[in-house]
Amino acid sequence: MAIALTVGVLVAGGVFMMLRRGMVRVVIGFMFLNHGVNLIILAAGGADRRGEALGGSPDPATTADPLPQAFVLTAIVISFAVTIYLLVLAVTGDADDDTDLELTGREMETPTFIEDAGGSTALPADELGPRAVRRTGSHSSRRRRPPGGRP
Amino acid sequence: MSADLLPLFVVVPLLAAGALVLLGDPRGLSRTTLLGVLGVDVVASLWLVTDLRDGPTVLAHAVGQWPLGVSIPFAADMLTALMLAMTGSLTLVCAWFGVVSQQARKRFFAPLVLVLTAGFNGALLTADLFNLFVFVETMLLPSYGLIILAHRGRGRLMQVTSARIYVTVNLLASTVLVAGVALVYGVAGTVNLAELSGRATEDSAVAIAVAVVLFALSVKAAVVPVHGWLARTYPFMSPTVTALFSGLHTKVAIYAIYRIYAVVFDGAEEFLWVGLVLFSVTMVVGVLGAVGEQDARSVLAFHMVSQIGYILLGVALFGAAGLTAGIFYLLHHTVVKASLFLSIGAVEIGYGRYPLGHVTGLLRREPLTAVVFFTAAMSLVGLPPFSGFVAKLSLVLAAFGEGRTAVAAVAVVVSLFTLLSMLKVWGKMFLGEPEDSAREVLGTVGARKPRIPAPLVAPALVLVLVTLTFGVGGELLLGVAAVAADGLVDPRAYVEAVIRT
Numbered sequence: 001m002a003i004a005l006t007v008g009v010l011v012a013g014g015v016f017m018m019l020r021r022g023m024v025r026v027v028i029g030f031m032f033l034n035h036g037v038n039l040i041i042l043a044a045g046g047a048d049r050r051g052e053a054l055g056g057s058p059d060p061a062t063t064a065d066p067l068p069q070a071f072v073l074t075a076i077v078i079s080f081a082v083t084i085y086l087l088v089l090a091v092t093g094d095a096d097d098d099t100d101l102e103l104t105g106r107e108m109e110t111p112t113f114i115e116d117a118g119g120s121t122a123l124p125a126d127e128l129g130p131r132a133v134r135r136t137g138s139h140s141s142r143r144r145r146p147p148g149g150r151p
Numbered sequence: 152m153s154a155d156l157l158p159l160f161v162v163v164p165l166l167a168a169g170a171l172v173l174l175g176d177p178r179g180l181s182r183t184t185l186l187g188v189l190g191v192d193v194v195a196s197l198w199l200v201t202d203l204r205d206g207p208t209v210l211a212h213a214v215g216q217w218p219l220g221v222s223i224p225f226a227a228d229m230l231t232a233l234m235l236a237m238t239g240s241l242t243l244v245c246a247w248f249g250v251v252s253q254q255a256r257k258r259f260f261a262p263l264v265l266v267l268t269a270g271f272n273g274a275l276l277t278a279d280l281f282n283l284f285v286f287v288e289t290m291l292l293p294s295y296g297l298i299i300l301a302h303r304g305r306g307r308l309m310q311v312t313s314a315r316i317y318v319t320v321n322l323l324a325s326t327v328l329v330a331g332v333a334l335v336y337g338v339a340g341t342v343n344l345a346e347l348s349g350r351a352t353e354d355s356a357v358a359i360a361v362a363v364v365l366f367a368l369s370v371k372a373a374v375v376p377v378h379g380w381l382a383r384t385y386p387f388m389s390p391t392v393t394a395l396f397s398g399l400h401t402k403v404a405i406y407a408i409y410r411i412y413a414v415v416f417d418g419a420e421e422f423l424w425v426g427l428v429l430f431s432v433t434m435v436v437g438v439l440g441a442v443g444e445q446d447a448r449s450v451l452a453f454h455m456v457s458q459i460g461y462i463l464l465g466v467a468l469f470g471a472a473g474l475t476a477g478i479f480y481l482l483h484h485t486v487v488k489a490s491l492f493l494s495i496g497a498v499e500i501g502y503g504r505y506p507l508g509h510v511t512g513l514l515r516r517e518p519l520t521a522v523v524f525f526t527a528a529m530s531l532v533g534l535p536p537f538s539g540f541v542a543k544l545s546l547v548l549a550a551f552g553e554g555r556t557a558v559a560a561v562a563v564v565v566s567l568f569t570l571l572s573m574l575k576v577w578g579k580m581f582l583g584e585p586e587d588s589a590r591e592v593l594g595t596v597g598a599r600k601p602r603i604p605a606p607l608v609a610p611a612l613v614l615v616l617v618t619l620t621f622g623v624g625g626e627l628l629l630g631v632a633a634v635a636a637d638g639l640v641d642p643r644a645y646v647e648a649v650i651r652t
């Protein structure tokens with residue numbers, strides 16, 4: 001019962017935080033949610049009817065089920081890694097996550113990997129036939145609207 | 152092929168990736184290794200297909216030879232083998248495009264793609280729900296990296312934005328997935344697919360727990376109403392990555408839905424109406440979304456949602472004919488969608504990326520790209536002699552055969568809308584004369600001079616030839632898909648093989 005209530009509180013808090021707008025709050029929401037789910041995994045091993053993992057009696061019927069513990073360890077590692085990555089994304093980029101190109105008039109260019117001839121990892125101009133489109137550095141052109149003034 | 156070799160599908164790419172991270176890229180080593188390992192992967196999976204083509208044989212191997220219940224079982228039947236072959240080839244083609252478009256010059260491109268391949272192969276091969284979660288995550292983590300991979304100072308803000316949406320949605324879905332797996336373990340006491348065989352029909356608690364897993368997989372497969380993330384993220388990655396993801400990420404979820412419903416639910420009839428309704432709505436919503444988009448790749452992304460409805464219809468029409476059609480559709484869609492993304496990607500690399508109507512008249516300047524795009528688009532719509540025709544015809548016939556006339560009608564009408572939006576892209580991008588604004592874009596280069604080098608179109612061209620082959624030689628592939636479908640209709644061979652390991 002204690003585990004069920006804790007899971008409930010953690011998931012509720014996680015959902016609340018995830019519904020807020022800031023990226024860091026979303027990350028904190030995910031931490032809550034992951035903890036809640038980890039508790040579900042532990043509870044799936046029958047935490048109510050089994051004892052602790054080590055010590056006590058070596059009877060396999062009463063010691064804790066090792067399988068959910070292995071699961072939870074894996075799940076913790078994965079969610080830890082993704083949380084770090086989410087935090088990196090939170091400090092990179094904009095405060096705004098609007099993807100509606102027509103409204104924001106943001107650049108629509110494809111991330112480019114073909115460098116101009118003067119670039120650091122320069123590609124010989126003749127290797128690809130016609131030279132790649134010369135685009136100005138992305139940061140200066142970030143707010144450039146598509147030509148023609150549309151959309 | 153001996154069953155003991157199955158783990159190599161995971162081990163080899165993973166080790167190669169690790170070695171490449173350490174060694175870096177002296178003299179193009181990473182690109183050579185990437186293409187080499189993927190080539191071996193394709194050859195091995197084709198070998199698996201020829202080994203399994205005769206019938207219900209299933210290869211199974213308990214990794215590390217641990218006893219049942221402790222070990223992680225790997226199993227391959229015809230469906231697995233087909234998926235391995237198809238996605239392996241697709242990854243190879245996309246990696247080739249990555250090499251041509253210079254993205255593979257980024258130091259971590261090759262290792263990330265190899266880890267992605269390892270995770271994907273593992274997710275296909277595993278017969279264990281928790282291990283499925285682990286492999287899906289193994290696949291997703293390098294994907295997160297691939298989305299924001301860019302040259303220094305050349306990254307786009309939209310990449311970060313799409314990565315945020317992509318990561319949060321997938322993390323949420325994975326969290327639900329692992330919660331579902333925990334619930335399955337709690338009520339059934341095992342997460343081994345073979346031991347779970349048919350349990351959902353006997354015990355409604357197991358059915359509910361597995362339903363949580365299926366829900367999480369539907370989010371990853373972008374089924375309406377949880378499809379929004381796909382259309383808002385796929386258009387903003389690099390062309391290589393979009394094509395790669397279109398062939399892999401939603402497909403692994405679809406594969407898992409097929410497998411889990413067939414084994415754990417034993418194809419139970421009473422839940423099929425849920426699938427029929429959801430997947431019909433997916434078809435319609437996806438195609439209507441595509442009609443409204445003003446950017447070529449966004450149109451294609453919405454089409455993906457629509458096509459996912461078609462593919463999953465196969466499992467909702469559970470039966471030999473429906474499953475065969477669904478599996479064929481899955482293979483066809485993987486090829487055609489990637490081809491479209493790659494040809495549009497070639498245009499974007501050559502001309503920059505603008506809303507539809509800004510770069511026009513490409514038919515005259517780039518006849519090869521235009522032909523490749525048009526062919527793939529017609530295959531997507533479902534015109535003969537391409538594979539799309541065979542796929543749609545067999546799906547509609549299967550729907551009629553099961554007495555689901557309304558669903559068959561939806562599938563046909565959605566095809567017409569597909570044609571409409573494909574013609575929109577065709578008309579605005581390839582037909583007509585370059586407009587004033589487009590001339591400005593095209594700048595100093597002569598109006599007649601092509602800007603897309605042939606090597607950049609070649610990967611899309613190869614995929615188009617594959618769809619033509621599937622269309623003309625549809626009979627052969629349908630036969631193979633039927634073998635795979637039989638394995639799903641009657642999963643006893645699969646279950647026994649996994650138990651025996």
